[in-house]
Amino acid sequence: MAAGLRGPTPHFSWRELGSPPPNARQAAGRLARHLERLRHLRGGRPLVIVSAYRSPARNRSVGGAVRSRHLVGDAADLGVGVCTIAQAEAAGFVGIGSTGPWAIHVDVRPGPPARWTYD
Ligand SMILES: [Zn+2]
Numbered sequence: 333m334a335a336g337l338r339g340p341t342p343h344f345s346w347r348e349l350g351s352p353p354p355n356a357r358q359a360a361g362r363l364a365r366h367l368e369r370l371r372h373l374r375g376g377r378p379l380v381i382v383s384a385y386r387s388p389a390r391n392r393s394v395g396g397a398v399r400s401r402h403l404v405g406d407a408a409d410l411g412v413g414v415c416t417i418a419q420a421e422a423a424g425f426v427g428i429g430s431t432g433p434w435a436i437h438v439d440v441r442p443g444p445p446a447r448w449t450y451d
Pocket of ligand 1: 407409
């Protein structure tokens, strides 16, 4: 994995990925490679990340799930309307949380696909 100073892939910096600590960087790099695919599927337009890696304290403060993938570093929340569920699937994301037709949480968890809807 090419891990530059700025970030793991050309279009995503470590800062945009939530400044993951060293033990979360492999997962964040995997996330970034999928985000690059999603960005490409969207015609190369910039893809704004609302939240990616979260420290345990940060995760608690935002009311994140106790076993959130954001703690691992392989999850990102996107703005509503950024990408469709179909685009997230085409980019290879494994966990997809959606509201209506839009994917707003994407992750590359190990294991079977997970789908859920936010009320
Ligand atoms: Zn999320």
